[in-house]
Amino acid sequence: MKFRWTSVAWSIVYLLLLLSLATPLTVVTTFFLIVPVVVLYATLSFRGLALHLVPVWLIAALIFGPAILLQAVYFLIPAVIMGHLYKKRTSALKVLFIGTGSITALFLLLLLITTIWFDFNLAVMIEEMLNLAMAPLQNMTDTSLAGGAVWTPELSQQLSVFTVRMIPFTIIVCSLVLASLTHAIVRPTLASMGHIVPKLPPLRDWRFPRSLIWYYLVGLILQLFSGSSIPNTFIGTILLNMMPLLQFLFLIQSASLFFFLAYHKKWNPAIPVLLVIAALFLAPLRIAGMLDIAFPLREKLTRPK
Incomplete structure (x- = not known):
């Protein structure tokens, strides 16, 4: 019952x-x-x-x-x-x-x-929503409050295209x-x-595959040495989505490393939480996740002296 x-x-x-x-x-x-x-x-x-x-x-x-x-x-x-x-x-x-x-x-x-x-155009819908939301800013163009920032239809179109590519x-x-x-x-x-x-499994035991590092390096090289035309290509769209996704995974791996160290070093439980929050804003802390994937970092950090 x-x-x-x-x-x-x-x-x-x-x-x-x-x-x-x-x-x-x-x-x-x-x-x-x-x-x-x-x-x-x-x-x-x-x-x-x-x-x-x-x-x-x-x-x-x-x-x-x-x-x-x-x-x-x-x-x-x-x-x-x-x-x-x-x-x-x-x-x-x-x-x-x-x-x-x-x-x-x-x-x-x-x-x-x-x-x-249904002939649905997501880019057009997003552009219309942005124009509607930012209409008050367009009306402030001639006021002293506007300063140098003016919201234009062209900016709405660019942002809508970027949003669609990030889908x-x-x-x-x-x-x-x-x-x-x-x-x-x-x-x-x-x-x-x-x-x-x-x-x-506990977050401290999470380990992502090392291949993520190679994907990130390939994406980084393409971004650094590609021409100005690649951002508007299919490969550019892939990079636009792949790089932040990999960075998100590196952030999770950093969190795993912080909790791993806190567990084995018997840190205060608040320390890894604070480190994860800091990693959201500080890129160097996210690099810890990349190093944890690429190298046997945990074994070295917990090796008895």
């Missing part, structure tokens, strides 16, 4: 999250939308899952129309994938990797479909955040319900 009511409770949570998609709260609730479905899939049979989801979809469709079902189905796919992996007791890192990949693929597929079938990086990061939040909630939830779900 307890298990059944727990499933009903998660169905209610799922309904509330679906209904929130029609409100301004969607900016936040979207990141939690797949959580209830993952829990339900991992704990119920296929028939039980359908008995919980179909009524939720019907209620949501009656309130906001059938269009909301498209969003429900869209987020259902990665939820089922992650739920299936939890059922198989797949390692946490693999769940995160596959979950992030599936969400990213769906984002790109949705963008492709809306562009081809792959943005999608990957958002997908990673969504998958990570889902795992952070689902794993302890399933564990409390008696299901065995592998944990992520």
